[in-house]
Amino acid sequence: MDDELHRSGGPQRGEEPRMIDSVLIANRGEIAMRILRTLRDLGLTGIAVHTDEDADAAHVAAADRAVRIDSYLDGAEIIAAARAAGADAVHPGYGFLAERADFARACDEAGLVFIGPSAAAIETMGDKISARAAVTARDVPVVPGLAEPGLDDEALIAGAAQIGYPVLVKPAAGGGGKGMHEVFAAEELPGALAAARREAAGAFGDDTLFLERLITAPRHIEVQVLADTHGHVIHLGERECSLQRRHQKVIEEAPSPSLTPAQRERFGQAAVAAARAVDYVGAGTVEFIIDGAVPDAPFFLEMNTRLQVEHGVTEAITGIDLVAEQIGVASGLPLSLTQDQVRLEGHAIEARVYAEDAAAGFLPTGGTVLALDLPDHVRIDHALSVGTTVSSSYDPMLAKVIAHAPTRTQALAALDRALGDTHVLGVVTNTAFLRSLLALDEVARGDLDTGLIERRLSELAPPPVTSRALAVAALLHWDQVARSRPDDLWHRPTGWRLGRPAPFVVRLDGHEQPPLEVVLTGSPAQARARVGEDEFTLALHPGAVTVDGCRLPLTHHCTEDALWIGLPGEDRELTLHRRIHSPTGREAAPTLESPMPGTVTTVLVADGDRVSAGDPVLVVEAMKMEHTLTAPGDGIVALHVAAGHRVARGEEVAQVLPDEPDIAGSASDPVPEPVPQQEVSS
Structure with missing residues (x-):
């Protein structure tokens, strides 16, 4: 070279x-x-x-x-x-x-x-067209397609007819799935090309495109390579990265559950050849795509010329510190081992914990870490502590949870347990989604492809808040109230009165169910709770709660406005609120709250405009994801923000004021019902 x-x-x-x-x-x-x-x-x-x-x-x-x-x-x-x-x-x-x-x-x-x-x-390697040419010269197979510099739309449309549909439109620059479009028919291609060029130019500053034959049920396999300045290039086995959502990896593991030793060696040698094609030095990852029906035919996808997010699973099964190898190579030292000395021990699986709300279409969240509890029986790469502010300025990945065990089954079980013990209160995360994904039969069997998550997405939604969690949240609130009151007979929340003791009642509005009432009797230290048809005996302890005689670790944070609870396998945000009434006795106007932290990019109405239910009001953007907020009802808009305003998750950005009734009408309105003692929204 x-x-x-x-x-x-x-x-x-x-x-x-x-x-x-x-x-x-x-x-x-x-x-x-x-x-x-x-x-x-x-x-x-x-x-x-x-x-x-x-x-x-x-x-x-x-x-x-x-x-x-x-x-x-x-x-x-x-x-x-x-x-x-x-x-x-x-x-x-x-x-x-x-x-x-x-x-x-x-x-x-x-x-x-x-x-x-x-x-x-x-x-x-950063330009996918030149990368394909470089590895092809080393006899590394690539996906059939049309990849040349400077292809215009006319050439791409003609090329697609030669390749045969379906095809995949890809930008030459960048990565992460941005600008990629699957095209199944000729009439769809012009629109896909226009969209891909626009997205690639915006994301990478380069709208160069090429085409590949679309593999409809692909597996994504990548191989870790190391190379030094003395001519040595080795591979450290492969990682299975097929569990993806929108071309973003979610779960990675090493080794792949599907490759035989012979296939593993074939992939490894292809990766070494790709690295030698550019006289590579340092740690890098060569990515391949395979048709699940033809696992013996790996196609070169791209090379990441850096340390990968998922490098920890390779470190776990090889015992090799990849960062130490990078520093040694950069110092001019030879690699610390040869290919014959590489040993793969056991199985490692990694889950990426993101600040995102799976129940709300994976919108990015954010906030301040109020309480943190992480398991100590697995490796967790993170930079979290109580008080850490998670903003929309950076990637929403919070942590990588990595389990290593002698067998894949044991590693899956260890990772599931670790995610159940991971509590980052103050920030909504995807841990429940990850556990649901790990529980799929296909994942247990290792029957994976990049479309699995999208096909099963409706089954992976986080479950509704459990009665147990509601009971524990109500108990925590009761304890908070008890500690804030003077210690005398009249202020103790024991329900003391002449006659039969009154219960302590908390109402909870869940996102997935109608409002529920938690009825508590006894005391915060020893209570009975009724949630609908379910009943529990509860007792609070430092760092734990006993539910029906079973002691459970409990992580929580309480403020005057909110409760965050972390039970095994269940983190919940519960917001305390009281129904607010206007001076006329009517409930306050419906509000629009930002579903994620971000920036108001566009305001689509003027303050004082009349809108109808469902009309778009403004757009909030975070992490290149836009969300349009619509009017909750008919009325007059009262804006609280302008374009460019940064907002927090849950911040009120506008109200829609209903038309005031005439005086005669309001005089005949019924008297509002008494406000319940407490209401909680989850």
Whole structure:
């Protein structure tokens, strides 16, 4: 290969190893924490960067030194921070700058070791058209299609007729499924091309497209490779990444439950050939797609020229610290092992915990971590602590829960238990969805493909709040009330009165069911609860609750307005509220609340406009996802926000004021019913 391939990424062939003593991490969150852990193990200095929003973040506290920056995406600012901090090297983590060839070059020009591959390798593999050409030259099979630079719509339409439908339209740049469109008939293609170009230009600044034959039930297999500057390239086995939603991975495991040893070796050798095609150096991942009916025929998909999110499952089954290998390679050292020394032990499965609401169409959530409880029997990569603010400014992934066991069945069970013991209160997460996914028969059998989640999505919705959870929430609220009142006979919430004791009643409005009433008797320390037809005996303990004689760990956080509870396998947000009435005795006007933290991008009506139920009022955007809020009823809009306003999840953004009745009409209105003692909305 040309010497251009070796102008970054540490010492080049024939050069003396370069000592690395300090590393600046050009990233944040859990990956920064992960890299810091290895730096500490190696006795190296870890330097963090942070924006003002992240000044108190976990990765800043864990680092030996920290430098303030304005943006994690500004390569020049990162390099200036590294030089100011006296760093020898820069580790880009993943995302952000990890796959920017210009950043790798700029590090080299600044005298900094870029802990990653050469800029030329990043460029070649970052463009899917040039990547296909490079690996094809090494006899690595690719999906049949049309992939050439500069194809216009006319050429793509003609090419699709030659390939045969269905086809997949793909951008040459970027990843993550953005701009990809499945096309099943010729009349659909022009519209798909227009949409794909628009999306690719917006996401990647490049609207170049190509076509591949659409594999309708594919499996997604990727192979971890390591390469050094001494000509050694090895693979560390494969990861099964077929459980995806909208082209985003949800569950990953290693090794794949479907490959035979012979197939595993075939995939591994194809990955090594792909890495050699660009004279790769460092840790990388070669991704393949296979037709489930023809598992012996892997097709090259792309190469990620960085550390992958799911690298932990490979570390679990090989015992190899991939970050340590990256640093060794960047220093000019040979790999610490040969291909013959790679051993795969047991099975590892990873679940990605996201700040998203599966019951609301996977809208991103957010908030402040009010209480945190994480299991200690599995590996969890995270940067969470009580008080952490989860905003919409960054990717919504909060943590990676990784279970490793001798067998796949044991690993699945361990991961399910770990997710049931994972409580991040204050932020709605997808843990219930993940457990439902792991419980599918197809997952247990290892019968996976990338469309499985979408086909079974209706069965994976989080279950309604249980009567047990409602009873525990009501008990916590009762205890909160009891502790806030003076300790005298008249204020104790025991229901004391002349005659039979009165119960303590809490009403709860669940999202999935009509309002329910929890009736409590006894005391918070020893109570009986009735929820519809269900009855429980309850007792509170420090960090636990006893329900019908069974002691359960309990994580909770209570405020004047809300309750968050975490029981085994069930996290619930319960919002305390009282029915609000206007001075005329009518209930307050319906409100519009933002379903996610984000930014108001468009306001579609003016303050004071008359709207009808269902009319769009404004649009909130977060993480490139837009949500249109519509009027809950007929009336006059009273806006509380404007375009550009940042909003929190649940923040009231507008009201729709109903028309006031005439005086004669209001005089004949019935007197409103008494307000219940307490109402809770889940």
